Amino acid sequence: MIVLGIDPGYALMGWGVVEAKGGAFRLVGYGCLETFAHTPMQHRLRSLYEGVRDLMTIYQPDDVAFEELFFAHNTTTALMVGAARGAAIIAATEGTENLYEYTPGQIKQAITGSGRADKKQVQQMVKLLLRMDEIPKPDDAADAIACALTHCQAGVAKEEFRMK
């Protein structure tokens, strides 16, 4: 099973692709889609949409796991981040119907065994589980990888996390 993890954001959208095979996990690829201030919104959303669409084409994931957005500092920010997440969701549905969502707490719990682990602990475990030489950078990409890994570990329980 190939899983694309996405940490949705407007300026930076992290992504990570993990393959689960016979109980083992392999990191296939990761990175960030970046959009720039002073660029019209229509171009920023379009570039996020096309970026995720390209990832769907390249990696052909079976499932896509989104990190759930919990809060935004204010409604204006929420409108923009919501739009970015919408762009990613629409692009993802062009490749699969299997969209899932995990909260930061669920990701921490799945990766480290504690819902209150800090970011560094999560990143160390991701590095260990995927036998990486270094902690993946930037943070947005590391978060997306952790989200994909969480989904891989969810196994048969994953249906509970299907996007509603």
Added chain:
Amino acid sequence: MIVLGIDPGYALMGWGVVEAKGGAFRLVGYGCLETFAHTPMQHRLRSLYEGVRDLMTIYQPDDVAFEELFFAHNTTTALMVGAARGAAIIAATEGTENLYEYTPGQIKQAITGSGRADKKQVQQMVKLLLRMDEIPKPDDAADAIACALTHCQAGVAKEEFRMK
């Protein structure tokens, strides 16, 4: 010039198409894209995206005018409405680069001459300007028509309202 007006919403997205020709305005079509509660978000966003994409194909508008979202009751609502607006923007960019945005106050001002006119006054003026027999229903469609009409009336000043 053909203008598609859009009043972006998650459950109801109003739309209206107005043609401006030699100083006269003609209503070409209007309606609402509707999505339903208890439907997975990925399907709701996809249906809004495909709905707007279909409108772009059918009416081939030169310009698309969005009613600007000002506030949302809370950040959760803002995330959803933002996603719906994002879906509409991405679909619109498949037909044209010319996206514009008007605040409710700018629409009231353009249609009635007063930025503080109430909804009823705006709807009455829309009916008059487009020589309709009745006020268009539902409100979301009427708002989208008013937005398209505002853009038609903006003329050379419209560049100021280009989406940023």
